[in-house]
Amino acid sequence: MLPAAARLLALPLALLSAAVGRADERPNVVLIFCDDLGYADVGFNGGEDVKTPNLDALAAGGTVCSSGYVAHPFCGPSRMALMAGRYPHLFGGPYNLPNAGEGIEEYNRLGLPPGETTVATTLQTAGYRTGVVGKWHMGIDAPYHPNARGFDEFYGFLGGGHAYFPNRYRPIYERQKANGAQTFNDYILPLERNGEEVRETEYLTDAFSREAAKFVTESAAGDAPFFLYLSYNAPHTPLEAKDDLALFGHIEDEDRRTYATMVYAVDRGVGELVAALREADEFENTLIVFLSDNGGKLGAGADNTPLKQGKGSVYEGGVRVPMLWHQPGVVPAGRVYEHPVSAIDFYPTFARLAEADVPASQPLEGVDVWDGLLSGRPARDEAPI
Template sequence: MILKSVNTSLFLSIVLLISSCTGVKSQSVKTNEIKTTRPNIIIIMTDDQGYADVGFNGSKEMITPALDKLAKEGTIFSSAYVTHPFCGPSRAGLLTGRYPHEFGSQFNLPANSEKSVGEGIPLSEKFMSSQLQESGYYTGIIGKWHLGAVAGYEPKDRGFDYFYGFLGGGHNFFPEDYVKKYKQQKEAGNKNIWEYLAPLQRNGVEVEESEYLTDELSHDAVRFVNNASKKDQPFFLYLAYNAPHTPLEAKEEDMQKFSNIKDKARQTYAAMVYAVDRGVGELVVALKATNQYENTLIVFLSDNGGRTDQGANNAPLRGVKGDTYEGGFRVPMFFHWPNKVPAGKHYEYPVSALDLYPTFVGLAKATISKDKQLDGKNIWNSIVKSENARKGEMIFSMRHRAGFSDVGVRQDEWKATKAYNGPWKLYNIDSDISEKHDVSGKYPEQLEKMVLGAKKWSEKHTEPRWFDPESLSKVWTDKEMAKFLNTFEISK
């Protein structure tokens, strides 16, 4: 009867007093204090989503209310870049905090790489997930991996406590289709079944699911949050959707919402993006229901530019996935964290996916390993103050083609581009976002400085550990591509 009349705060004070007097430490109180002083961190990454294909970047065709609300209540990055215009190298750069060219991962791992390559991202590279795990975070990845499909290189080997998804570079979306095909080919004795048909895995165990893949990944993310919220530690979730990457497959009820779009590829693509947005909305509901929302940093971005031949729109950027024009590696991105990330703001200065590793480690109050090399920087204070985090610094992209290399360099308001074996060109990207007007003749010293910067960066590159397609291996050798012949020559 006495305890019922005591208010909650007084009761807790008595409990803590008793604990201290008896020499017993309250571990739950201690860990809760640690947990609430460090944010949960969620990266939501889509696959091949165009710069223009979200409402918060101005799309009139995409329906993305959940993403738009988070973006509006957070900070939108108008000049966010990934490390490569292709999926695998981009993800490698994100999770290692280094340009993939510097450790031999400048090409996608080829399909069914467990047989043709037999390795993944070098084990010498410590992933962001490992760093956060060691600092006390509960870590999980849901969705696409594409960083190594053999033992020793899988998510559980790279700092993730939990994994649900697929190891390769992509996957079909309807299980009633891919499960059937996989079983048929397996029964027929096919030893090299296309990885897009392979069963999903949960912590190394194959599972058979029945939901449309995007929905299944979203629902598992909700389960992860529900489980993680019960732990006395913050969590890190890397939610790596494979939508709207090909194959273009969408639910009929989602397709109907875009009946006004006559182009079938664009309509299907829009429906796939809508399914992602629906999942993000469900994730937000779960965060609020578990009282994690206020202390969770959500970062959204695409892994590279979109394929305009497969329904995407990168406007007003020039170029597509695979290019070193802006459309290849400049992506939609936002940060959201209530009362921490400035709300309703646009951050116009250039930033790189490389910056996420040191920024997250800083927020986690962790110490980066002494032997860990990073190419990015902690941009948190600059975001909060709306200051240029990379003033005077360069952001690079390089894509190797058959016999030559394309390069893109961003520095403040300038963009230098070498594409399709053409000459170097310079653009004032702030006033010419579509890279239409070459001003290299007017500012030759600026172009020379950026090209020399890219050349110096290239000197840190290593030989590719694999090629995609594998036929490029011979081209690489025959054309002596590692010497970057003519790559850094400026036409006079």
């Protein structure tokens, strides 16, 4: 331990260091994606039987996009569109990649075409440290792997879904492997870190929250801004929840009760991520965007009120999703932005904030919504009626 006099001398230096911060003042970007989250399944969108206090706090301190959209009502194409800034039909990605073992392995091994320069690659090229945690679902082979698509760090799974309790699915995988199986259901495959198999022990939502907080802490120790894509697979099926179910005893329907508990786990993780940002003194300089990859799945606990239908539908319930933007002192607090914002708008908007050059070979279909979001005006030209 330092002598008292030395500690007194060190204190101003530490405060000065914290005040100066890193030289690169471009904002960090944290993009939080839920999977099959219903439009009414967060408190800030009117949900009454769910508990999302951390998300609601971000919403109150930021701007809620009441007309937030994704480009496709299914998981994989929606994610590809976000990463490419383009409608998936235009680059040959209009269909969901299926699970392994269904007899169409050649198609299952495709993904986001390598010719598409992702938003992660664009930010990485501009000097950002990039990471993805959670679900990928944009291809499993080398050309499609996250580490080949602009992400320095990857922790999660490559397929379209996964079971949540490792102590339940791991023995099944190991037994099948010992019996000589060559193909496994995606939902029981081991997680990986940058291509290397890992043995996870925590409930998956908690594990992804842990890894996201770790990425923030590690990134904050460096000089570069960071881009984190936190891609939860919750509350996608299977409906598997921890022992927080007691918090939702007022919900009679079992599926809805389990689903609400899974959403609560996501919210808990968002709180841990915010705490990590604060601890690293990066909260003020971080843009947080939260949304779902498509509408909630009817029959699996979701509530898309007041929208029609849900996941898989091109009605509003399939493509209109809960969305919020938050950055203290930058994004207006307590505002509802009613003009359309699409996930394909993230690419040009994030590139603008990162002062990054979008390759001429990547013809973006989204628009930079930043000025409109801050001013409350439409981000797109509106034709006269």
